[in-house]
Amino acid sequence: MSGQFDFDAPLERRGTDSEKWGRWAGRDVLPLWVADMDFAAPPPVIAALRARVEHGVFGYAQPDDDLTRVLVEALGRSCRWMIDPDWIVWLPGLVCGLTVACRAVGVPGDGVVVMPPVYGPFLRVPSLVERLVKPAPLAGDNVVGWRLDPGAIEKAAAAARLLLWCHPHNPVGRAWRLDELAELAALAERHDLVVCSDEIHSQLLLEPGATHVPLACLSESMATRTITLVAPSKTFNLPGLGCAAAIIADADLRARFGRAMAGTVPHVNVLGLVAARAAWSEGGPWLAELLTYLRGNRDYLAGRLASLPGVTMAAVEATYLAWLDVRAWPVPDPHAHAVAHGLGLSDGRDFGAPGYLRLNFGCPRHALAEACDRLAIAATALA
Numbered sequence: 001m002s003g004q005f006d007f008d009a010p011l012e013r014r015g016t017d018s019e020k021w022g023r024w025a026g027r028d029v030l031p032l033w034v035a036d037m038d039f040a041a042p043p044p045v046i047a048a049l050r051a052r053v054e055h056g057v058f059g060y061a062q063p064d065d066d067l068t069r070v071l072v073e074a075l076g077r078s079c080r081w082m083i084d085p086d087w088i089v090w091l092p093g094l095v096c097g098l099t100v101a102c103r104a105v106g107v108p109g110d111g112v113v114v115m116p117p118v119y120g121p122f123l124r125v126p127s128l129v130e131r132l133v134k135p136a137p138l139a140g141d142n143v144v145g146w147r148l149d150p151g152a153i154e155k156a157a158a159a160a161r162l163l164l165w166c167h168p169h170n171p172v173g174r175a176w177r178l179d180e181l182a183e184l185a186a187l188a189e190r191h192d193l194v195v196c197s198d199e200i201h202s203q204l205l206l207e208p209g210a211t212h213v214p215l216a217c218l219s220e221s222m223a224t225r226t227i228t229l230v231a232p233s234k235t236f237n238l239p240g241l242g243c244a245a246a247i248i249a250d251a252d253l254r255a256r257f258g259r260a261m262a263g264t265v266p267h268v269n270v271l272g273l274v275a276a277r278a279a280w281s282e283g284g285p286w287l288a289e290l291l292t293y294l295r296g297n298r299d300y301l302a303g304r305l306a307s308l309p310g311v312t313m314a315a316v317e318a319t320y321l322a323w324l325d326v327r328a329w330p331v332p333d334p335h336a337h338a339v340a341h342g343l344g345l346s347d348g349r350d351f352g353a354p355g356y357l358r359l360n361f362g363c364p365r366h367a368l369a370e371a372c373d374r375l376a377i378a379a380t381a382l383a
């Protein structure tokens with residue numbers, strides 16, 4: 001352990017209501033799938049939660065001016081985005097923000113542009129509110145890299161009012177460059193699209209010196225047509241506490257978003273608010289060490305996978321998620337094949353990409369080494 005925080009510490013998560021660890025409970029399957037990390041939250045977050053629990057009263061909660069100030073300052077610090085506090089709409093989660101955005105924009109039957117492979121709910125939530133999914137698949141692959149396909153977006157946008165954008169991108173790990181954002185912005189403007197930009201992974205940039213530019217900062221027009229979704233949950237490993245926010249500069253769009261929430265979206269729970277405040281205001285030193293540790297994990301994983309038959313890994317510029325192409329494996333169900341070899345990954349089919357697997361490397365290095373051993377056995381069994 002070289003820093004102040006011990007990310008190598010083994011943690012028992014079985015029997016803690018963990019979705020990740022419960023899925024293959026009772027079997028010798030190492031679960032590296034759903035996107036939470038096998039690390040304890042930053043110590044100031046745990047201290048703040050302890051103090052709040054000690055109080056013992058858990059009535060209805062309301063984000064106060066101090067939490068708003070903390071979020072405004074966090075966005076200013078992390079990506080130099082100076083927002084007006086009035087633009088903030090608090091949410092109990094990001095996915096619910098995606099659904100509300102789909103409901104708030106357009107009418108039933110309108111199209112929503114999505115760019116698979118992409119985080120599964122992007123592909124599923126539009127139809128929950130009677131919108132039509134208009135796919136504009138990303139171009140490229142794990143070897144040449146993933147990029148936008150402007151032609152596909154043009155085609156998909158023709159019948160659409162909304163575009164769901166993942167920035168940085170889960171699962172392909174791209175931290176989009178300014179020229180790519182500008183290209184997307186031009187398309188959105190030309191087709192008069194509202195863009196819902198999911199920026200939940202924006203503080204998990206693994207390239208030293210990389211910066212995140214919120215899509216809403218690209219131009220005046222993007223500022224008014226973008227719904228930006230942010231949360232402390234991926235960065236500080238708090239997803240079970242459900243606290244997020246939509247940042248919407250345009251008053252009319254914000255009002256429509258608010259109406260689409262009414263009666264269905266609950267308040268953020270009191271512990272989520274407490275955790276978010278502590279994470280955004282005091283989590284910096286922990287995050288700096290986490291990023292160093294994740295870079296080490298990414299490089300270790302890339303090194304181990306380089307020699308495996310039938311597996312390629314995308315360059316991970318951001319997130320703690322590795323996107324593996326195993327289409328060369330001669331099996332009908334690569335996910336089941338990995339599970340049979342003791343490794344529980346996310347199935348590419350959930351992202352609209354059969355033949356791919358997603359590996360969550362937000363775990364202690366010794367667990368990642370074990371995962372690599374199991375993956376090597378799974379891959380060589382087929383060679």
Ligand SMILES: Cc1ncc(COP(=O)(O)O)c(C=O)c1O
Nearest residue numbers: 035093094095119170198200239
């Ligand atoms: C891109 C992206 N958006 C949203 C979420 C989930 O957000 P929430 O748990 O707040 O609904 C995830 C979780 O993995 C994600 O990767």
